[in-house]
Amino acid sequence: MAFTGFGEHAIDFYDGLEVDNSKSYWEDNKHVYAADVRAPMEELLAELAPEFADDSSRVTVFRPYRDVRFAKDKTPYKTHCGGVIEPGRGAGAYYVEVGPAGLRAGGGCFHLESDQVARFRTAVAEDIHGKALEDIVAKLARTGWEIKGDQLKTRPRGFDPDHPRIDLLRHRSLYAVRVWPPDDALHERETINRIRRAFRALRPINEWARDHVGVSEVPRR
Numbered sequence: 001m002a003f004t005g006f007g008e009h010a011i012d013f014y015d016g017l018e019v020d021n022s023k024s025y026w027e028d029n030k031h032v033y034a035a036d037v038r039a040p041m042e043e044l045l046a047e048l049a050p051e052f053a054d055d056s057s058r059v060t061v062f063r064p065y066r067d068v069r070f071a072k073d074k075t076p077y078k079t080h081c082g083g084v085i086e087p088g089r090g091a092g093a094y095y096v097e098v099g100p101a102g103l104r105a106g107g108g109c110f111h112l113e114s115d116q117v118a119r120f121r122t123a124v125a126e127d128i129h130g131k132a133l134e135d136i137v138a139k140l141a142r143t144g145w146e147i148k149g150d151q152l153k154t155r156p157r158g159f160d161p162d163h164p165r166i167d168l169l170r171h172r173s174l175y176a177v178r179v180w181p182p183d184d185a186l187h188e189r190e191t192i193n194r195i196r197r198a199f200r201a202l203r204p205i206n207e208w209a210r211d212h213v214g215v216s217e218v219p220r221r
Helices: 012-020 023-052 114-125 127-142 190-212
Strands: 059-063 081-086 093-099 102-107 144-147 174-180
Touching: 012 023, 012 093, 023 059, 023 081, 023 093, 023 190, 093 190, 102 190, 114 127, 114 190, 127 144, 127 174, 127 190, 174 190
Parallel strands: none
Antiparallel strands: 059 081, 081 093, 093 102, 102 174, 144 174
């Protein structure tokens, strides 16, 4: 089915889950999640995949359950629903999320394994590839995107502290995000137009990540 918007009760469902993150709330409202959140997210990704996925991409709605094995916070359910189109973690992701804050889009390297960090820094240090990423990030920032990512507090080992792109070199992940607060468009076809425009703006950073970072060769734990 074509995407027509998230359901009327999508935000209310997550507002309630933030207050009562329990199995009883989840079971009582699971039908709302299925109809107003997950099904529309699946439709959204399916409609966007022909433009943004390739043969190596996975198109996934993330599971609603939190991994609490090593977490201090033992609440069982995520308070948002996220979906992604990506070739592999860190290699350039098109991410979309719906939750109490509204609609979120993001792209870039959300998580980098050690081999990916090494390739990322090698490319950033080079004049051609590094300058290209610097220009991509600057354009995203100028056009309203928030640039985020995990960074070292000091320079990475082996790099000159006076390197012209030392701030980028300090990154262990690098991505751009933007948010649209809840509004009527969330429940309408306009949502897919917003995300499509956002994903097109993210294409340069994702293509850079695909070409210079790639999928990790480190075995998943």
